Amino acid sequence: MDILVFVKRVPDTESRIRVSHETNTVVEEGLNFIISPYDEYALEEALRIKESKGGKVTAVSVGKEDALTILRKCLAMGADEAALIKDPLEETYDGLRTARIIAGFVKKKFPQARLLLFGKQSVGADNAQVPSMLAELLDLPQVNVVVRLELEEDRGVAYREIEGAQEKVAFPLPAVISAQKGLNEPRYETLKGIMAAKRKEIPIIPIEEIGIAAEDLAPRVAVTRLEIPPARRAGRVTSGPAEETARQLVEFLHREAKVI
Amino acid sequence: MILTYVEIRDNKIKKSSLEVLSEAKRRAAELDEDAAAVLFGQAVEGLAPDLFGCGASRVFLMDNPALAQYSTQAYAAALAALARKVNPSAIFFPATSLGRDLAPRLAARLGVALASDCTKVVVKDGRLEFTRPIFAGKAVLSLTLSSLPQVATLRPNVFPLEKAAGQGEVVRGDYEPAAGQDRAQVVEVVGERGGELDVTEADVVISGGRGMKGPENFGLLKELSALIPRSAVGASRSAVDSGWIGHQHQVGQTGKTVSPNVYMAFGISGAIQHLAGMSSSKVIVAVNKDPDAPIFKVADFGVVGDLFQVIPALKEELRKLRSE
Numbered sequence: 001m002d003i004l005v006f007v008k009r010v011p012d013t014e015s016r017i018r019v020s021h022e023t024n025t026v027v028e029e030g031l032n033f034i035i036s037p038y039d040e041y042a043l044e045e046a047l048r049i050k051e052s053k054g055g056k057v058t059a060v061s062v063g064k065e066d067a068l069t070i071l072r073k074c075l076a077m078g079a080d081e082a083a084l085i086k087d088p089l090e091e092t093y094d095g096l097r098t099a100r101i102i103a104g105f106v107k108k109k110f111p112q113a114r115l116l117l118f119g120k121q122s123v124g125a126d127n128a129q130v131p132s133m134l135a136e137l138l139d140l141p142q143v144n145v146v147v148r149l150e151l152e153e154d155r156g157v158a159y160r161e162i163e164g165a166q167e168k169v170a171f172p173l174p175a176v177i178s179a180q181k182g183l184n185e186p187r188y189e190t191l192k193g194i195m196a197a198k199r200k201e202i203p204i205i206p207i208e209e210i211g212i213a214a215e216d217l218a219p220r221v222a223v224t225r226l227e228i229p230p231a232r233r234a235g236r237v238t239s240g241p242a243e244e245t246a247r248q249l250v251e252f253l254h255r256e257a258k259v260i
Numbered sequence: 261m262i263l264t265y266v267e268i269r270d271n272k273i274k275k276s277s278l279e280v281l282s283e284a285k286r287r288a289a290e291l292d293e294d295a296a297a298v299l300f301g302q303a304v305e306g307l308a309p310d311l312f313g314c315g316a317s318r319v320f321l322m323d324n325p326a327l328a329q330y331s332t333q334a335y336a337a338a339l340a341a342l343a344r345k346v347n348p349s350a351i352f353f354p355a356t357s358l359g360r361d362l363a364p365r366l367a368a369r370l371g372v373a374l375a376s377d378c379t380k381v382v383v384k385d386g387r388l389e390f391t392r393p394i395f396a397g398k399a400v401l402s403l404t405l406s407s408l409p410q411v412a413t414l415r416p417n418v419f420p421l422e423k424a425a426g427q428g429e430v431v432r433g434d435y436e437p438a439a440g441q442d443r444a445q446v447v448e449v450v451g452e453r454g455g456e457l458d459v460t461e462a463d464v465v466i467s468g469g470r471g472m473k474g475p476e477n478f479g480l481l482k483e484l485s486a487l488i489p490r491s492a493v494g495a496s497r498s499a500v501d502s503g504w505i506g507h508q509h510q511v512g513q514t515g516k517t518v519s520p521n522v523y524m525a526f527g528i529s530g531a532i533q534h535l536a537g538m539s540s541s542k543v544i545v546a547v548n549k550d551p552d553a554p555i556f557k558v559a560d561f562g563v564v565g566d567l568f569q570v571i572p573a574l575k576e577e578l579r580k581l582r583s584e
């Protein structure tokens with residue numbers, strides 16, 4: 001089964017984010033970049049499906065050439081191939097634009113793909129848009145926020161997390177699935193994998209080659225401001241016998257903050 | 261017109277949808293437009309008065325057995341058809357698991373951009389400006405959408421719910437379902453934790469971390485939760501990764517972002533990834549035996565102490581409060 005996994009390069013979750021007020025962008029200098037954590041669950045799932053059912057796993061990223069590092073990591077974890085769709089723009093926060101690029105790529109290069117795996121959201125933009133938008137553009141079924149996936153030849157069943165319960169969803173293949181934490185435990189790269197990945201070539205596909213109308217490449221999201229929220233200030237800290245501190249705490253919540 | 265998609269669960273309108281409708285009404289008034297709501301399902305007409313009571317001047321009703329069970333594809337198709345007919349300037353959804361699944365599919369169907377998980381909406385030069393946390397709240401982004409309708413999901417528990425003695429009109433729509441074999445279908449809802457609130461919906465989140473020492477002790481937090489209305493139990497990633505509680509309870513950058521009235525952290529150190537998910541809570545309280553724990557830097561009220569002593573005492577105090 002031909003499986004595509006879409007991975008995005010994002011700042012490490014440890015990062016302290018700084019912004020430039022002139023350009024309304026996140027300052028990249030000093031940041032460490034990783035594969036968006038949910039995309040790792042997607043990749044792991046693809047590798048497990050390949051191991052049990054056979055097939056080919058291709059990792060794909062839309063971005064600048066610096067995204068090659070995370071694609072190499074995907075290869076080191078066990079992906080068969082990788083491809084970079086080279087996009088000259090910085091983060092646009094416009095999920096539809098990314099979805100259109102990916103849709104164009106899939107139609108052109110991977111019309112036979114049976115499973116398109118995503119993270120439930122890219123850490124950072126936190127949009128949770130691209131998987132559903134792509135599913136619509138390609139007229140495919142979608143299941144988002146998936147914590148369990150079972151596949152047969154032409155169909156599958158996925159468990160998706162909702163508030164206080166899970167929805168069991170049956171769907172035909174090909175399909176779009178987005179991964180949630182809990183789906184699996186991603187593996188580490190092996191030394192052998194890292195060495196093999198170094199020798200693999202990663203094709204770089206210029207965005208123009210995908211054949212998307214110029215107007216669809218223009219972002220429809222305009223950033224008007226980007227700010228760091230004011231730091232919270234430390235409040236009161238108390239200590240002493242539990243009965244006394246508990247009494248003070250409840251009094252604070254009830255009388256002062258009036259929240260319970 | 262600003263259209264609000266209304267989510268129904270257990271034959272009731274979810275509170276988050278009424279919050280969204282209230283916000284739609286406020287912004288629509290500013291734009292000299294009206295607010296309308298969309299009600300999909302089977303035998304849901306009886307819910308329309310609740311929507312008039314939150315500012316809807318029209319309720320677009322699609323009562324159809326084909327819409328009885330949520331299906332992203334069927335719902336997106338029906339909504340898109342409605343949007344093309346009535347031409348709203350904006351469409352709002354609650355940023356719940358349903359809204360986050362449906363809104364992007366609808367936006368793509370209409371060929372428009374989407375603002376996800378907004379915490380503020382203002383009118384600027386006749387258009388909407390949306391503000392939303394990114395990096396789970398480490399930064400805040402404001403944006404406008406150049407495509408119409410302006411589609412957005414609004415975070416639960418942020419926008420005030422406003423009731424008004426309102427009246428309105430029910431507009432019946434028809435829906436012709438397309439053949440459905442190509443669709444994903446919900447076949448079962450499993451593991452329903454009868455009425456248990458999700459951390460994103462709760463007014464009070466009571467979270468435990470590695471300091472809870474083991475899964476059995478999360479029972480203490482559940483007991484606390486039983487004493488506090490509209491509360492839910494949350495957890496740090498350490499607690500989740502140790503298997504003490506399900507990951508749907510995880511708060512933080514790779515868990516859920518919450519903004520309850522009160523966030524209580526028991527035995528949580530306050531790592532940057534955890535803070536990212538709860539810093540926008542209105543009031544934060546923390547109990548930790550380490551006076552230097554970083555959680556105290558963001559807590560409005562901190563207790564330095566052993567949680568195994570403080571929690572029983574807290575239960576006692578809460579019981580007293582309830583009997584007052």
Ligand SMILES: Cc1cc2nc3c(=O)[nH]c(=O)nc-3n(C[C@H](O)[C@H](O)[C@H](O)COP(=O)(O)OP(=O)(O)OC[C@H]3O[C@@H](n4cnc5c(N)ncnc54)[C@H](O)[C@@H]3O)c2cc1C
Nearest residue numbers: 469470471496497498512513514515527528529534549567
């Ligand atoms: C990619 C990535 C994503 C992450 N995402 C998240 C996320 O979404 N959410 C998240 O929470 N973390 C996340 N983390 C993990 C984060 O970095 C921390 O490791 C984690 O938050 C620590 O959890 P903790 O506070 O429960 O444990 P610890 O840091 O071990 O803290 C335990 C605390 O309990 C206190 N304590 C112990 N015993 C008692 C007692 N008897 N009474 C009172 N206090 C006591 C201790 O003093 C200590 O402060 C992520 C990490 C990475 C790398």
Ligand SMILES: Nc1ncnc2c1ncn2[C@@H]1O[C@H](COP(=O)(O)O)[C@@H](O)[C@H]1O
Nearest residue numbers: 006007062118119121122127128129130
């Ligand atoms: N630039 C990108 N390149 C590849 N995949 C992406 C990109 N942006 C988003 N995705 C995929 O879409 C998912 C959801 O992203 P988002 O809609 O940005 O939250 C991510 O977890 C990725 O799987």
